[in-house]
Amino acid sequence: MTLRCLIIDDEFLARQRLRKLLEPFLSILIVGDCKNGKDALEKIQIKEPDLIFLDIQMPDMDGFTVYEKLQRKPYVIFTTAYDTYALNAFEINAVDYLLKPFDEERLAIAVKRILDIKRTKKASLLEEKIKQLIEQNTEKESTQFLNQISLSTNGREQVIRIDDIIYFKSDGNYIQIVTSEKSYLYRKTMSSLYDKLDLNQFLRIHRTLILNKIYIKSCTYINNNVYKFKLKNDIEFLSSRSFSSQVSEYLSN
Numbered sequence: 013m014t015l016r017c018l019i020i021d022d023e024f025l026a027r028q029r030l031r032k033l034l035e036p037f038l039s040i041l042i043v044g045d046c047k048n049g050k051d052a053l054e055k056i057q058i059k060e061p062d063l064i065f066l067d068i069q070m071p072d073m074d075g076f077t078v079y080e081k082l083q084r085k086p087y088v089i090f091t092t093a094y095d096t097y098a099l100n101a102f103e104i105n106a107v108d109y110l111l112k113p114f115d116e117e118r119l120a121i122a123v124k125r126i127l128d129i130k131r132t133k134k135a136s137l138l139e140e141k142i143k144q145l146i147e148q149n150t151e152k153e154s155t156q157f158l159n160q161i162s163l164s165t166n167g168r169e170q171v172i173r174i175d176d177i178i179y180f181k182s183d184g185n186y187i188q189i190v191t192s193e194k195s196y197l198y199r200k201t202m203s204s205l206y207d208k209l210d211l212n213q214f215l216r217i218h219r220t221l222i223l224n225k226i227y228i229k230s231c232t233y234i235n236n237n238v239y240k241f242k243l244k245n246d247i248e249f250l251s252s253r254s255f256s257s258q259v260s261e262y263l264s265n
Contacts, residue, residue, distance in 0.1 A: 013127065014038075018061040019045040020052040020078070021091065022070045022185075026112070030065055030091075033116050037123055049073035053081055061086050063126055065110075068092040069199050071185055080146050087126045088142065093164055093199065157210040161189065163196055172196065174213075178227045178243060180205060182220035192245065215262050217241060217251035231263060 017040045021027045027045045034040050043059045046052040049072045056064065064086050068075040075090055090109035108122040161177075163170045172189060181188040186197040187205060198205075206216055216222045223241060230242045237256035241249045251259050 013130065014041050015062040015087070015126065015130070016041050016043045016059070017063045017065065018043055018052070018055060018059055018086075019065045020049075020070075020075070021045070021065070021067040022047055023067075026067070026091075029113075033119050036116070037120075039127060040123065049075075049078040052078050056082060056084075056086065060084070062130070063087040063089070065089050065091055068109075069094065071201055074204070076146050079142060085142070087129065089122050089126065094162065156208075158208045161198065163198060165196075170196070174209075175224075175226065177224055178245060178247075179224060179249075180222040216258055217249065217255050219252065219254070221249055221251075223249070225262070231259070 017034070019027050019030050019042065021030070024047070027047070031042060031045070034042060040063070043061055044055055046055050049070055052064075052066070066075040066078060066088050068090055069092060070078075075092075079085065079088060091112060091114075092109060093112040108125050110118060110122055157174075159174050161172045161174065163172065172191065176191045176193075178190050178192065180198075180202070181190065182202050183197065185199070187200050187202060189196040189198050202216075202220065202222070206214075206222060209222065213225055214222050215225055215228070217239070223243070227244045228241060229244045229246075232240045232242075234240050234250065237253040239251045239256075239259050241251065243249075
C-alpha cells in the first residue's frame with residue numbers, strides 16, 4: 013500500500029526536514045511540497061494526494077482554513093509548533109497531529125494511524141472528525157477573546173497574560189509581544205490576532221501596531237488625522253491616517 017503525500021509548510025527547513033524523516037517509510041511517496049495555503053489548494057487539486065502533512069500556522073491562511081476549502085479531502089496529519097490548539101479529538105485512529113519538533117518515532121505512529129484508517133476504510137469517520145474540529149475551532153474563535161497567549165520557547169511553554177501585554181508590533185512574519193518584563197516573538201498575522209482581541213481593551217492605531225488601552229498615558233493630535241500616543245513606559249508611537257476612525261472612537265469614549 014502506497015500513499016501519495018504532499019507536504020505543506022511555510023518554512024523551507026521544516027519541509028526539508030520532514031522529507032528527510034519520511035525517507036525510511038516505503039509506504040509514503042512524496043509528490044510535492046507547498047509553502048503556503050494558496051499554493052497548497054492549487055497543488056492538491058492537481059496532484060490529488062492521498063495524504064497531506066499540513067502546517068497549522070501559515071501567514072496567508074491557517075491549516076484549518078486550507079482543509080475546509082478543499083473539495084476533495086485527503087487524509088491529513090496536522091503539524092504545529094504550538095500545543096495550544098484543541099486537538100485532543102485527533103488522538104484516535106482517524107487523524108493525528110504532530111507537535112514540532114517531532115522525531116522519526118513520533119512520525120511513525122502518525123503514519124501507522126493513517127495506514128490503519130485506509131486499511132479499515134474509516135475515511136468517513138476521518139472527515140466527520142475534521143469537520144467537528146473545524147466547527148469547534150470556528151465557534152470558539154467567534155465567541156471568545158484571548159485571555160492569554162502560549163508560546164513554545166526552547167521546548168518550554170511560556171504563558172503570557174493578555175493584561176500584561178503593553179503592545180503588539182508586526183515584525184516580518186512574526187508579531188513582537190511587549191510586556192514590562194520582556195518581549196517575545198509570536199508566529200501570527202496581525203489581522204488574525206486582532207480578530208481575537210477584546211476591542212474594549214485593545215486599540216489598533218497602525219497596520220503594524222496594537223496598543224493595550226490600559227497602558228496608554230496620553231494621546232495628542234499632531235495633524236492630518238495623525239495622533240501621537242505616549243505609553244506609561246514613555247514609549248511613543250504615531251498612528252496612521254487609515255486608523256483615524258478607530259482613534260477618534262477611542263477618544264470619544
